[in-house]
Amino acid sequence: MAYSEYWNPKNETLPREELQALQLLKLRRFCDWAYATTPFHQRKFDAAGFKPEQIKTLDDLRRIPFMTREEWMESLMEKPLFGDLLATDSRNAIRYHLTSGTTGRTPIRVLDSMKDWDWINEMWCYGIWGFGVRPEDVVYFAFGYGSFIGFWGAHYACEKLGALVIPGGAQTTEARIKQIIELGVTTVFSTPTYALHLWQKSREMGIDLARESKVNKVILSGEPAGSIPAVKHQLEEAWGARCGDTAGMTEIGTIMIFECSHQPGGTHIIEDHFIEEVLNPNSDEPVGYGELGERIVTSFGRGFIPLIRYRTKDMVMKVPASTCTCGRTWDIYSGGIRGRWDDMKLIRGTNVYPRAVEAIIREYPAIDEFQIYIWRKEELQDEITIKLEIKTGHEAEWPDIEHKLTKDLASAHEGLRFNIERMDYGVLPHFELKAKRLVDARPVANY
Numbered sequence: 001m002a003y004s005e006y007w008n009p010k011n012e013t014l015p016r017e018e019l020q021a022l023q024l025l026k027l028r029r030f031c032d033w034a035y036a037t038t039p040f041h042q043r044k045f046d047a048a049g050f051k052p053e054q055i056k057t058l059d060d061l062r063r064i065p066f067m068t069r070e071e072w073m074e075s076l077m078e079k080p081l082f083g084d085l086l087a088t089d090s091r092n093a094i095r096y097h098l099t100s101g102t103t104g105r106t107p108i109r110v111l112d113s114m115k116d117w118d119w120i121n122e123m124w125c126y127g128i129w130g131f132g133v134r135p136e137d138v139v140y141f142a143f144g145y146g147s148f149i150g151f152w153g154a155h156y157a158c159e160k161l162g163a164l165v166i167p168g169g170a171q172t173t174e175a176r177i178k179q180i181i182e183l184g185v186t187t188v189f190s191t192p193t194y195a196l197h198l199w200q201k202s203r204e205m206g207i208d209l210a211r212e213s214k215v216n217k218v219i220l221s222g223e224p225a226g227s228i229p230a231v232k233h234q235l236e237e238a239w240g241a242r243c244g245d246t247a248g249m250t251e252i253g254t255i256m257i258f259e260c261s262h263q264p265g266g267t268h269i270i271e272d273h274f275i276e277e278v279l280n281p282n283s284d285e286p287v288g289y290g291e292l293g294e295r296i297v298t299s300f301g302r303g304f305i306p307l308i309r310y311r312t313k314d315m316v317m318k319v320p321a322s323t324c325t326c327g328r329t330w331d332i333y334s335g336g337i338r339g340r341w342d343d344m345k346l347i348r349g350t351n352v353y354p355r356a357v358e359a360i361i362r363e364y365p366a367i368d369e370f371q372i373y374i375w376r377k378e379e380l381q382d383e384i385t386i387k388l389e390i391k392t393g394h395e396a397e398w399p400d401i402e403h404k405l406t407k408d409l410a411s412a413h414e415g416l417r418f419n420i421e422r423m424d425y426g427v428l429p430h431f432e433l434k435a436k437r438l439v440d441a442r443p444v445a446n447y
């Protein structure tokens with residue numbers, strides 16, 4: 001059957017002037033909504049002397065104050081559980097999700113309505129249809145289906161476009177591999193790290209995924225590696241399939257960018273639902289095409305928690321839509337999300353802020369010095385190890401610390417497993433000043 005190449009043929013090929021007119025209209029309405037309903041935005045707009053009616057052109061976007069993750073965290077701490085960010089009564093929500101916070105144990109908590117979820121799924125439809133998922137596909141989610149929002153939206157999107165969905169929830173990697181082969185799966189959704197892990201495990205089982213499975217598409221999310229050419233190439237060889245990158249955020253609930261089936265070496269921005277600015281992170285001035293900057297996102301879709309000019313700290317480089325041959329008029333982030341302007345680390349899809357880890361470790365008076373060591377196991381899997389020294393005279397507490405700290409760190413990080421390693425006293429560098437306690441030993445990405 002012949003299908004359109006686009007999920008939304010009109011909006012995906014809208015001339016840019018019309019696209020910008022649409023963005024302007026949505027921006028004005030969305031600011032009105034946020035100001036009228038959300039104490040957080042009322043407070044911020046008033047402090048900045050900004051009124052939604054001042055938006056006359058898209059350039060007026062720059063009158064709107066930035067929103068930061070730190071402000072979000074502060075609001076959550078002052079007014080648990082959700083801060084003053086909710087635009088409507090929490091009883092209108094149908095779903096709760098969370099992501100790890102920037103400090104200590106408080107996660108970022110989000111609520112969504114049914115309408116929000118319709119939008120979340122629709123954004124995924126743009127992306128996965130754009131990469132070639134069709135009603136004939138049998139799709140497999142190598143995903144935990146927990147509090148982390150991850151692939152939830154993609155699951156519903158696949159149902160919405162008519163594919164057969166296999167939710168590969170709480171199962172062993174071996175069981176997942178068997179299902180992928182037995183059920184004739186054609187499309188797998190996974191983080192890049194786990195897609196490599198599936199392949200490695202399959203080799204141990206004597207299975208050649210490229211030959212013995214019907215998988216022809218692997219859709220990646222959760223880590224920037226999906227756009228790193230070396231990783232992507234390795235994955236495509238291993239699976240004998242095309243690998244498409246997508247990127248989303250729990251703060252948004254869905255994806256903002258996706259790689260189309262023409263694989264232009266980057267990800268299209270869903271510009272009829274988002275405004276993505278790229279700014280110099282120091283001067284806050286816009287940078288041009290081909291220059292690295294910080295992405296600032298305004299989303300028009302999630303009504304429950306309006307996100308306006310949110311500073312993501314993601315490092316990106318925008319190039320014009322015309323760099324791709326697919327005909328979409330939406331600009332592209334060349335190389336996807338290339339890294340971070342802050343010290344956040346992404347470990348197997350989970351955000352880890354070194355200062356949040358430190359805050360938890362500091363709850364243990366018997367721990368003296370420590371180091372956060374991030375490394376790659378067998379060139380495939382990202383691991384995080386806390387190396388620590390116990391204060392003299394407290395050695396007997398070690399077994400308890402090892403057990404409890406592992407639990408505390410995991411519960412503050414979506415269940416992520418931390419390795420804990422005790423070092424002999426004096427082995428770690430002892431820092432006199434506030435020091436670099438973070439070592440990231442993973443290979444550096446090449447574009």
Ligand SMILES: [Zn+2]
Nearest residue numbers: 260262324326
């Ligand atoms: Zn394209």
